[in-house]
Amino acid sequence: MATFAMTRERIFRELVERSNRSGNAIWLARMIASWRVGEGALPDYLGLSPEQFNNLRSHCFSDIALPHLAVSGKTVDYSRMLEKQDLETLLGDFRAPDVAETEWIIAILVAGCLGSDHLWQDLGLWSRSELSGLMSHNFPELAARNNKDMKWKKFLYKQLCEMEGLNLCRAPSCQVCQDYGLCFASEESTSVIDQVERNFNRDA
Template structure:
């Protein structure tokens, strides 16, 4: 009897100690679906590197993500495995490291798999030449902020200077890897480069 009571007590304690997973926010999940659609579409259109179409996810995981975001899609056609793996491996070092940067600063509690997907979507979009929200297929910086703050609140809290998110991500990546020459984000199609990189433009002015 005493042993059974102890087992029941242990079960109650384990349940109390288990992390409480937040109920997924429907609005945020809709934003995630729109971002998945936007990144994959822009990769197909040539506005992002073609490797961004895979989101640097294994093909089975990508199919799981697509089924989750777009349940109306019945049977997803797979790309030949070797072709898909070759494409996925073309993702840049920076893209892969941005995924790790975000995942190391997840909001607690969130659904871990959703955060995993979100990190891959954001990192893939960050390889583009426009505003992050444009390459994610979202309606503006506010929607990117909503997505990031939901899944990666500790990361967002560090942006006390309110830098553009893509600039901030690459700055954080450079801080994480001081011995690596981290490339600057590609912002060649953004009209606000001068606002984000004033020091670089000031240096160019001196040289000319």
């Protein structure tokens, strides 16, 4: 576990030190550092197209050679993601106009939504608060709508339902819903380090 943490930290520090210091640099560096050691759910190219991946690298981390293959070997199957275009449209409609990296952030977020854990974990971020910061920076008006602190993956899909005029929740309000904890419970209890430690103990 210590080796994993040190390796990820080293990659992260190198990325930040040689980044363009943009508002997204730290979040992208954290995601890439996790991806480089096999954590998170992001596939090859971080879920970007090869062209997008190269453009992101050139823009944010021009002096660093980044491998394009995911160490985890994970892939994304967009054929089972009927909402892919809708998610891209939702995020695109709310993107901050003056943030250069948001095009790539959108593609990475959509790829992360195919993961099975909390969105911040699937992205390889190190805490939920980092995802909240990323959302506020890149999609400020959309992030402001999450004023009840709903889990981000749940929140994004709720926005899609509302766009289609759908209401899949039977409860009159979130506060009285028996599934309240599924949408609003803390996501910080399961960190990436916790996952690694559990996997290590399981395989030992």
